[in-house]
Amino acid sequence: MQAGKSPGPTVRQTLRRYRKRVSESKPAVLSLSAADLEAWLIANGAPTYRRRQLSGWIARGAASFEEMHDIPKPLRTALDRQFRLTSxxxxxxxxxxxxxxxxxxxxxxxxxxxxxxxxxxxxRSTLCISSQAGCPIGCPFCATGKFPFGRNLKAHEIVEQAMDAVRLLAGESRRLTHVVFMGMGEPMANYQAVVESVRHLAGTDLLGISPRRIVVSTSGLIPRIEQLGGEQLPVTLAISLHAARDELRDVLVPINRKYPLEKLITASQGYAEKTGRRVSYEWVLLAGVNDTERDAKELGRLLRRKLAHVNLIPFNPVEDTPYRAPDRAAIRHFKELVESQGLNVTVRDTRGRDADAACGQLHERVMRERTVAQAARVQGA
Incomplete structure (x- = not known):
């Protein structure tokens, strides 16, 4: 190989890329609207009620079209030829x-x-779901924000995450009962796809999850909070608050510079009044940053006599950030300080500290391993 040139793809890599391109040329079946899928069924000589059968199988966690035994074999073959069950x-x-x-x-x-x-x-069984590949908000304590923003997810890609969870849980005789939009991305920055996916998740054709068991979080995009209040979807609104004074929140949640706290709380309580749903205010606890008596008093002044609940979240450590989690005693003390302000408070049951379960951490680890492996291949060529 000539000096300075990187090695070309292997035969195996070339075949893998070819198969991937062929696969991606087939649309995911959930990307079709009900009307479009029924039109396809009619064009293939099948009655439209087959759409409901197909949706039922997907909702029960079918892993392939072939499993759908009450759908005629020729139609199953046609579905498999034309569509992917998931993208x-x-x-x-x-x-x-x-x-x-x-x-x-x-x-x-x-x-x-x-x-x-x-x-x-x-x-219950809860799914924490992603709405974007990456996140444009850039909160400095979040692993997702460390990578360049990729793109918005389409509605069917959001729903497909839930369908995969359904398949996983079905094998354990469990069912998916709750969905929280607290994975990668800012849900309100992908508003139309998120709302469409919520309607699908709540629809009786698929999972029939009550909107009251669906949480949509936001770092504070006020126009979208106001728009969500008019959707007649009584989801729980969660505000990624993390600070109760603009000076600190400008750093922890940079979009605060555009949508400051006073306007954000007004919009959030407007949502509460329209829907009758209490707003959840999320507060990632960062030792020595936002867990002091001053922070608790400021939070009390901000939310007192509001239809609000405070959810304290112990920080899941992220590499290459200056932040650390407070110890249990400090968490308990801060909870007591906030309660003394007359607010309803819970501490989230932190899960998956040993599974890269904080938002973006598994993605970060896999991307880092890929970069190291690629560099090693280039060096060894």
Missing amino acids: LRTVATTQADRGLTSKTLYELDGGHSVEAVVMRYAD
Whole structure:
């Protein structure tokens, strides 16, 4: 090989890329609207009620069209020839908490990747779902923001994360009961796809999850908060607050410079009044940064007599950031300080510390390993 030139792709790599291009040329079946899928069925000589059968199988966690035994074999073959059951490709998985938490990294069409986390509890199973590949907000304590922003997910790519969780949980005799849009990305920056995916998740054709069991988080995009209040979707709104004074929040949540706290709280409470739903205010606890008595008093002044709940989240350490998690005693003390301000407070059950389960961490690890492996191949060529 000539000096200065990187090695070309191997035969195996070339074949893999070819198969990937062929696969991506087939649309995912969930990318079709109900009307479009019914039109395809009619064109293929099938009655439109087959769409409901197909949706039922997907909702029950079918892993292939071939499993759908009450759909005629020729139609199953045609579906498999024309469509993919999902556009997501699993890249890596991790487990933690004695199998109660599992995280999956998916590759999207085009090469970007996103994460989803399934958390199992005694009374429910919750999916933490991604809405963007990367995040444009750039919060300095978040692993997702360390990488360049990729793209918005399409509605079907968001729903497909839930369908994969359904398949996983079905094998454990569990069902998906709750969805939180707290994975990679800023949901309100991908507004239309997020709202469309919520309607699909809540629709009786698929999962029928009550919107009241779906949480949509935002760092504070006020116009979209106001728009969501008019959608007649009573989801829980979660505000990624993290600070109760603009000076600090400008640093921790940079979009605060555009949408400062006073306007954000006004918009959030407007949502609460329209929907009757209490707003959840998320507060990642950073030792020595936002866990002081001053922070608790400022939070009390900001939210007192509001339809609000404060959710304290112990920081999941992220490499190459200056932040660290407070110890248990400090967390307990801060909770008591906030409660003394007359606010409702809980401390989130932190899951998956040993499974790269903080937002963006599995993606970060896999991308770092790929970079190291690629550099080693180039050096050894």
